[in-house]
Amino acid sequence: MPAKLDNSARRRRRSLRLAAGALAVVTSAALATPSAFAAAETSRNAAPRDAVQQQLDGLVGRDGFPGALASVRGAGGRVRDYTAGVGDLRTRGPVPRDGQVRIGSNTKTFTAVVVLQLVGEGRIDLDATVEHYLPGVVRGHGNDGNKITVRQLLQQNSGLPDYDDVLFTKAEDLIDKSHSYYEPRRLVDAALTSAPHFNPGERWEYSNTNFVLAGLIVEQVTERPIGEEITNRIIKPLGLRDTYWPGVGEQRLRGTHPHGYVAVAPGAPWVDVTDMDPSLGWAAGQLVSTPDELRSFFEALMAGRLLKPAQQAALTKTIPAPGFEPTGEYAYGLGIARRELSCGGFGWGHGGDIQGFETRNLVTRDGRSAVVAVTGLPTSEQMLNDVNNSVDVAICGTGR
Numbered sequence: 001m002p003a004k005l006d007n008s009a010r011r012r013r014r015s016l017r018l019a020a021g022a023l024a025v026v027t028s029a030a031l032a033t034p035s036a037f038a039a040a041e042t043s044r045n046a047a048p049r050d051a052v053q054q055q056l057d058g059l060v061g062r063d064g065f066p067g068a069l070a071s072v073r074g075a076g077g078r079v080r081d082y083t084a085g086v087g088d089l090r091t092r093g094p095v096p097r098d099g100q101v102r103i104g105s106n107t108k109t110f111t112a113v114v115v116l117q118l119v120g121e122g123r124i125d126l127d128a129t130v131e132h133y134l135p136g137v138v139r140g141h142g143n144d145g146n147k148i149t150v151r152q153l154l155q156q157n158s159g160l161p162d163y164d165d166v167l168f169t170k171a172e173d174l175i176d177k178s179h180s181y182y183e184p185r186r187l188v189d190a191a192l193t194s195a196p197h198f199n200p201g202e203r204w205e206y207s208n209t210n211f212v213l214a215g216l217i218v219e220q221v222t223e224r225p226i227g228e229e230i231t232n233r234i235i236k237p238l239g240l241r242d243t244y245w246p247g248v249g250e251q252r253l254r255g256t257h258p259h260g261y262v263a264v265a266p267g268a269p270w271v272d273v274t275d276m277d278p279s280l281g282w283a284a285g286q287l288v289s290t291p292d293e294l295r296s297f298f299e300a301l302m303a304g305r306l307l308k309p310a311q312q313a314a315l316t317k318t319i320p321a322p323g324f325e326p327t328g329e330y331a332y333g334l335g336i337a338r339r340e341l342s343c344g345g346f347g348w349g350h351g352g353d354i355q356g357f358e359t360r361n362l363v364t365r366d367g368r369s370a371v372v373a374v375t376g377l378p379t380s381e382q383m384l385n386d387v388n389n390s391v392d393v394a395i396c397g398t399g400r
Helices: 007-011 049-060 104-120 152-157 184-191 208-220 226-235 290-304 307-316 381-396
Strands: 067-075 081-086 330-332 335-338 347-351 352-354 357-363 368-374
Touching: 049 067, 049 081, 049 335, 049 368, 049 381, 081 152, 081 290, 104 152, 104 208, 104 290, 104 307, 104 352, 104 357, 152 208, 184 208, 184 330, 208 226, 226 330, 290 347, 290 368, 330 352, 357 381, 368 381
Parallel strands: none
Antiparallel strands: 067 081, 067 368, 330 335, 335 347, 347 357, 352 357, 357 368
């Protein structure tokens, strides 16, 4: 799914990367007329122009994202929804409150939860090898499923290459391949044309290949599709009505949604990629949700509603994750990340990038939570940092 930034960017958690040289910030003048930056807020309890709204206004007016939307819960339990910018650059229609977006690599946390539920049922062993569940799948160019455990897949320290690096080699691929369909084994096989980056367990490095393999293990054990398992084990029990696993070949978003965009060259206009095939993400990045429902999922997970205590402990046992994001101190558990907050303490979440959309999210132990989504992929580290910082502001500024 990537365009590349540099070698260090391969260690980042993003499922799509920024292109160095090929991509640059697209100025607001090149994107839309000033009317595109008229911000709007809808709120269950109105608090106009607060810190979160200012952050979203900045993501549109300063950074040039077409639109932004957020869902935030303060420590007192009050939930607010926000929007800024426009939901469609052609019609100038508004960003829908709590509209559906593609959540990209947040899907990894859903996949990890299913794996850990199966661990709790005695059907998967975290310390068993990939070879045990998927005989002969991980072989070639020094990659060896006999040496990699299920835990190492979920913790992103398997050393396996990322299939993104093989399938997406130039910025234009983000558009040109947006309608391409990928079988999961095709994704894995693409990764295995490269040598492992390090010995399993030696260090941390983000790779989408890990979670595609985790999805294949779920299917091997349950003899059911991973999307069905996520739906029956997480989406339906939590009553997430606007969260779903797109079917094979399904490219359109089902519900009310903003349009999503990609820019692929300095000064280039945003290209609408709202309709696209998310199979390139599969168990690592295929899901659709809304800011409110994604926030509810992470709240339920951190409240212990989805896993047994032993698996909850495994989920949140972290290792250092240098380079997970360009800024901030992060550690990585099993499909979930922990970030130090500017106001002290930690937030838990993941985040996700896929053509057209970027989401960032955190939830704290004391009940604060926030999801911010933008309707275009960042074309600079500053844009990415500003999205991340907006979540920190939302968490740290909602103590009431």
